[in-house]
Amino acid sequence: MSQLAPYASHPDRSRGRLHPEPHREMRGPRDIFQRDRDRIIHSIAFRRLRHKTQVFISPDGDHYRVRLTHSLEVAQIGRTIARALGLNEDLTEALCLAHDIGHPPFGHAGEDALEEAMRPFGGFDHNAQTLRTLTQLESPYPLWSGLNLSWELLEGLAKHNGPVAKPGWALAEVNAGFDLNLTCWPSLEAQIAAISDDIAYDNHDIDDGIRAGLLDIDQLLELPFVAERWEAILSRYPDVRRRRLIGELTREQIGVMVNDVIESTRERIHALRIADVDDVRNAGVMIGGFSAEMAPRERQLKAFMYENLYRHPTQNEAALGASKIVRELFAAYHNDVSLLPTEWRENLPEHDPARSRHIGDFLAGMTDRYATDRHREICAPKI
The missing domain is CATH 1.10.3210.10 (Hypothetical protein af1432)
Known part of the structure; x- marks a missing residue:
């Protein structure tokens, strides 16, 4: 690892873990x-x-x-x-x-x-x-x-x-x-993790949306930020078919956003005179993030994705089916706890709200396909 900045989280200064862990050196120098x-x-x-x-x-x-x-x-x-x-x-x-x-x-x-x-x-x-x-x-x-x-x-x-x-x-x-x-x-590490999440799904979901046929590049070009990147890419690769350039658009937008976060975060660290991690926690504002110019562009992109992809009619239809599975599974387990797996049934609290929260824990941990299989097994009409 490169040299840590004074305002970084240093492992030797960690507040530690809730439970002491003796003999941790036995499992490698980490x-x-x-x-x-x-x-x-x-x-x-x-x-x-x-x-x-x-x-x-x-x-x-x-x-x-x-x-x-x-x-x-x-x-x-x-x-x-x-x-x-x-x-x-x-x-x-x-x-x-x-x-x-x-x-x-x-x-x-x-x-x-x-x-x-x-x-x-x-x-x-x-x-x-x-x-x-x-x-x-x-x-x-x-x-x-x-x-x-x-x-x-x-x-x-x-x-x-x-x-x-x-x-x-x-x-x-x-x-x-x-x-x-x-x-x-x-x-700052947590703040950077949060903005990295935004950068990833803002841009990678474009690729998935186009692959699924729910988005097309002409729709995206209504956004000036995207259009600017797209025109630059077309000028560099005039003879490459448009579909092949989608990945380049994704990479370019991520790069622009990442560079913006790095520079604007540095500027805020300097302006706020951040000297250590305690200064970060007591700054009273988010330090790690987009510039004043990039932030509204990112919000516009996110709004576009909600309107045109996340709330697309085919997505809404799938969401209705998924919601039905989750609601009916919760009701089924709540009404008959014998349907729970043995280890979950053995640890089931006697009274609410802990009892229902335990069922919620079980449901929250399910994968899509496990939930679908259990719903088919438990809730499907018996012929």
Whole structure:
């Protein structure tokens, strides 16, 4: 790793883990953030992301992105920005890899359905579910629940979009056990992980949308930011067919956005006289992010994607089916807990809201195909 900047998260200054871990040197010369990253990669929850929706629900093709490939792409962007700014690359990568672990099956359609089903029991939020999964549900160690991740990683996941004034029940439970200082801003590594997520899905979803036939380049050229990049690409490759240049457009836009984040973040670090990580947390503003010029362009691109891709009629139709699966599965398990697998049934709390939240945990961990199979098995009419 290159030399860390003074305002980076240094592993030797970490606030540590909730549970002490003696004899950690027996498992290789890794610092605390490298171990965090490796624990996430080796977790069951991370492996399940390969069968969870990114944009398209149960896509027919093998080339569409899923939560796993999206998380890897976010991590690649995050490491690039972190390296340029002298931040801790390992912590940044770990945050990027873990940020979507709490997503239920079927993307936002599944989350909306699960939130509705759990509303009488406190509701559901995928960010908080990420923390809940990593601190309680994923438990490969003999002496404690969860992965026992560093304070800095959990803090970054809890508030990568900024301070949290009113945490929901799931985040409040995690915070009660390990105070994450929710009212302050997170590390720069967490801020860079958050903006890397935006850069990745803003641009990679364009590629998937065009591949699926739901978007075309002429629609995108209505956006001045995209049109400017596209004209530059056409001038460089006038004899190459347009479809082959989509990947070049994606790369070019990512590059422009990444460079913008690096330069604007440096400017804010200098303007705010950020000297250490405590200055970052107490700055009162988000430091890592787009410039004043790029931010509205990115918002315009995101709005375009919601209107033309995420809410496309074919997407809405698939979302209705996915919502039905999640709602009916929750109702089925809630009405007959004997349908739960043995290990989940044995740990089922006796009373609500803990009882229904336990069922919500089971549903949130499902992959798209597992949820579809269980719904067919449990809820389909018997002939």
